[in-house]
Amino acid sequence: MVQEWNDSQPIYRQIRDRVVAMILDGVLQEGDALPSVRTVATESRVNPLTVLKAYQQLDDEQLVEKRRGRGMLVATGARKLLLSGEREKFLSEQWPDIQATIVRLGLADELLGLNGVKKPGGEG
Amino acid sequence: MAIIEARSLSKTYGDTVALQGVDLSVGEGRIVGLLGANGAGKTTALHALLGLVEYEGELSVLGRDPWSHREALMQDVCFIADVAVLPRWLRVSQALDYMEGVHPRFDRAKAEGFLGKTAIRTKARVRELSKGMVTQLHLALIMAIDARLLVLDEPTLGLDLLYRKQFYDALINDYVDHTRTIVVSTHDLHEVQHILTDVVLLDRGRVALNCTMEELEARYLEVLVAPDKLAAARGLGPISERPIFGRTAVMFDGVERKRLEALGEVRTPHLSDLFVALMAGRYAGPEASLNGEAAA
Amino acid sequence: MTDDLDMPREAAPARAVSPLKAFFWLVRRELWEHPSAWIAPLAVAGFAVFTHFISAVTISAAERQAVLAATSSAKFMVPYSAAIGTIIILGLVVGALYSLDALQGERRDRSILFWKSLPVSDLLTVLSKAFIPIVVIPASILILAIAANLLMAPLQSLVWLAQGYDPAELWGRLDLPYLWGALAMGIPFIALWYAPFYAWFLLAAAWARRAPILWAMAPFVPILMVEHLVLHNTPSHWALERRLAGGILEPYTVPNTGEKVVWIDHAGQFDWGRVYSLPDLWVGVAMAALFLFIASRLRRSRPPL
Numbered sequence: 001m002v003q004e005w006n007d008s009q010p011i012y013r014q015i016r017d018r019v020v021a022m023i024l025d026g027v028l029q030e031g032d033a034l035p036s037v038r039t040v041a042t043e044s045r046v047n048p049l050t051v052l053k054a055y056q057q058l059d060d061e062q063l064v065e066k067r068r069g070r071g072m073l074v075a076t077g078a079r080k081l082l083l084s085g086e087r088e089k090f091l092s093e094q095w096p097d098i099q100a101t102i103v104r105l106g107l108a109d110e111l112l113g114l115n116g117v118k119k120p121g122g123e124g
Numbered sequence: 125m126a127i128i129e130a131r132s133l134s135k136t137y138g139d140t141v142a143l144q145g146v147d148l149s150v151g152e153g154r155i156v157g158l159l160g161a162n163g164a165g166k167t168t169a170l171h172a173l174l175g176l177v178e179y180e181g182e183l184s185v186l187g188r189d190p191w192s193h194r195e196a197l198m199q200d201v202c203f204i205a206d207v208a209v210l211p212r213w214l215r216v217s218q219a220l221d222y223m224e225g226v227h228p229r230f231d232r233a234k235a236e237g238f239l240g241k242t243a244i245r246t247k248a249r250v251r252e253l254s255k256g257m258v259t260q261l262h263l264a265l266i267m268a269i270d271a272r273l274l275v276l277d278e279p280t281l282g283l284d285l286l287y288r289k290q291f292y293d294a295l296i297n298d299y300v301d302h303t304r305t306i307v308v309s310t311h312d313l314h315e316v317q318h319i320l321t322d323v324v325l326l327d328r329g330r331v332a333l334n335c336t337m338e339e340l341e342a343r344y345l346e347v348l349v350a351p352d353k354l355a356a357a358r359g360l361g362p363i364s365e366r367p368i369f370g371r372t373a374v375m376f377d378g379v380e381r382k383r384l385e386a387l388g389e390v391r392t393p394h395l396s397d398l399f400v401a402l403m404a405g406r407y408a409g410p411e412a413s414l415n416g417e418a419a420a
Numbered sequence: 421m422t423d424d425l426d427m428p429r430e431a432a433p434a435r436a437v438s439p440l441k442a443f444f445w446l447v448r449r450e451l452w453e454h455p456s457a458w459i460a461p462l463a464v465a466g467f468a469v470f471t472h473f474i475s476a477v478t479i480s481a482a483e484r485q486a487v488l489a490a491t492s493s494a495k496f497m498v499p500y501s502a503a504i505g506t507i508i509i510l511g512l513v514v515g516a517l518y519s520l521d522a523l524q525g526e527r528r529d530r531s532i533l534f535w536k537s538l539p540v541s542d543l544l545t546v547l548s549k550a551f552i553p554i555v556v557i558p559a560s561i562l563i564l565a566i567a568a569n570l571l572m573a574p575l576q577s578l579v580w581l582a583q584g585y586d587p588a589e590l591w592g593r594l595d596l597p598y599l600w601g602a603l604a605m606g607i608p609f610i611a612l613w614y615a616p617f618y619a620w621f622l623l624a625a626a627w628a629r630r631a632p633i634l635w636a637m638a639p640f641v642p643i644l645m646v647e648h649l650v651l652h653n654t655p656s657h658w659a660l661e662r663r664l665a666g667g668i669l670e671p672y673t674v675p676n677t678g679e680k681v682v683w684i685d686h687a688g689q690f691d692w693g694r695v696y697s698l699p700d701l702w703v704g705v706a707m708a709a710l711f712l713f714i715a716s717r718l719r720r721s722r723p724p725l
Contacts, residue, residue: 005318006391007391007392007393007394008389008390008392010341011318037300038296038297038300041296041299041300042292042293042296044318045296045318045319046318046319047155047296047299047318047319047320047321048296048299048300049321050318174536176533176536176723177721177723178721194541194720195540195541197539198536198537198538198539198540199539202537203537204537205530205533205534205537208530209530209531209532209533209534210531210534211453211526211529211531211534212529213452213453214452214453218452221445221448222445222448222449223538225437225441225442225444225448226437226441226442226445226446226538226539226540227437227538227539228435228437228539262534
């Protein structure tokens with residue numbers, strides 16, 4: 001987790017998003033421990049309380065669980081939960097814009113006719 | 125209990141007003157950035173906190189008046205005034221001996237542990253060490269004190285990247301272990317910005333801004349506005365504007381995010397840009413944008 | 421919560437540091453910083469032993485005969501008391517130089533910001549600095565003087581043997597214990613007598629931004645000028661001279677002999693009672709205490725340079 005932060009979102013939100021990405025990518029499997037607060041804080045030079053806040057957020061979303069003596073672990077079913085949530089989000093928030101761009105650029109045939117992807121106007 | 129309480133703190137050196145009417149309240153476990161231009165009064169404020177200089181107004185650190193109780197206060201407060209104050213003739217071993225002999229909360233084993241991770245030899249004198257190693261040494265000595273308040277005055281001044289990184293690593297690690305209260309004054313806004321919990325900006329001896337980072341992120345927003353939306357943006361009462369790459373970055377204090385999103389890309393301003401806006405007083409707008417509310 | 425950042429930790433109760441222990445470390449720190457305080461007297465003692473040896477070797481036969489013919493032990497003792505005298509004088513000078521720097525150097529290199537970050541009071545710090553010229557250096561003078569004499573005697577005996585003289589003649593006439601006894605009895609007096617000077621120098625150094633010695637002398641200039649103009653005499657100048665010389669003269673000369681200086685020549689004449697009850701001595705000690713107190717207040721409030 002060593003990268004620059006953007007300034008359009010609170011840091012704790014961005015940390016949360018990074019952990020989510022790690023879970024989705026399979027870097028963190030269910031039952032794996034999250035990187036320690038200390039490690040994340042020092043590597044990204046962020047207040048440990050901010051990292052804690054991000055982890056708390058993940059806990060609230062039921063993506064991670066606290067285990068005494070072992071720290072924060074990725075919860076069972078987290079990936080599934082995330083995938084469905086992320087899918088939902090992508091389809092309702094991002095896909096329409098991307099679709100519109102594809103159409104605008106005249107790439108609809110090239111990109112959307114292939115691989116069985118539905119053309120615009122069809123189901124999401 | 126507040127770790128630091130200041131009310132109407134003022135200090136004048138002859139004709140120069142270094143501090144004027146500074147109100148401050150720092151709670152336990154906060155990491156406060158004391159920021160401002162050279163001569164803004166940061167060092168004077170820190171010296172007042174540490175009992176090094178007399179002042180007017182009220183000031184209480186860990187429940188004590190620093191000026192009259194400096195020695196007692198120094199048991200619970202540690203500070204690095206400047207990296208260049210370790211005496212050049214002092215050997216590392218002598219520094220360890222002396223601190224062990226004189227400071228009731230100094231843990232020699234801990235200091236030696238820190239030093240073991242560096243290239244500093246025990247027999248070396250301070251004058252034989254590079255600037256970065258002197259900082260490492262001073263920091264090792266300081267971190268080994270079980271103090272409740274840590275005050276750092278420009279601790280990374282003149283250090284190269286590697287030593288700065290090690291410095292902040294050590295600081296964050298220490299904070300995870302002890303949750304001390306930290307007051308750090310620095311020019312290095314970019315590097316500390318995300319570590320801070322609170323920000324105090326001094327401008328010519330006065331407090332120009334005093335709030336938590338959360339409040340700051342909620343309150344101050346910057347919009348990248350295309351020329352066609354500029355007039356609309358100006359209509360919302362910004363506190364500053366500056367051109368960037370063909371667009372204009374317009375900064376607002378206390379305007380709802382939703383309203384700004386209609387004008388362009390919204391983001392949290394860089395601390396340095398925010399400070400320039402607050403200090404320049406370009407918009408003789410509401411007083412509220414120059415005198416921040418007191419933090420919790 | 422993750423394992424990190426659990427309960428906020430209560431600060432462990434501090435182990436107390438007694439002022440005496442702190443004082444010990446303060447004095448050690450002074451000696452670390454100013455090794456010349458003991459190296460210079462050591463060098464002078466060594467030099468005295470060396471020159472004595474050389475002069476014993478190079479003395480001409482005629483001079484040796486003249487010396488042997490003398491009956492009083494005074495002539496024999498001269499080199500030994502001269503060695504002691506040199507060590508004393510140099511020790512006093514080293515003390516003065518140290519005092520002029522002690523409270524200024526730490527402001528000049530800003531190390532005072534490090535020292536003051538530790539829980540040690542300004543008063544204790546100033547006292548530790550005064551301890552060097554008032555106790556440590558006089559004690560080292562005593563030790564080094566005796567040590568020097570202890571080296572000089574056997575060396576001189578060896579030279580005598582080599583040159584065909586009987587060392588017994590030497591030992592019969594040397595009365596080193598007397599010399600050392602007089603020194604031991606007088607050293608505390610010397611230390612206390614010059615204390616106000618050292619305290620004054622420490623005060624000047626605490627005040628001055630530069631050139632403490634000028635500030636130390638500065639107040640006397642208008643006094644002397646006024647006296648010269650008004651009284652056509654400078655009594656304070658003479659008073660100062662008397663004070664400077666008094667540390668040696670008071671204990672070791674016979675009083676009331678007018679212009680002539682008469683040195684005491686056996687321990688019986690060292691007058692404890694008179695010497696240690698001299699009002700000038702104790703007035704000086706009181707002034708030294710006052711100067712040190714003011715110096716500690718200055719250290720508290722003067723900023724680094």
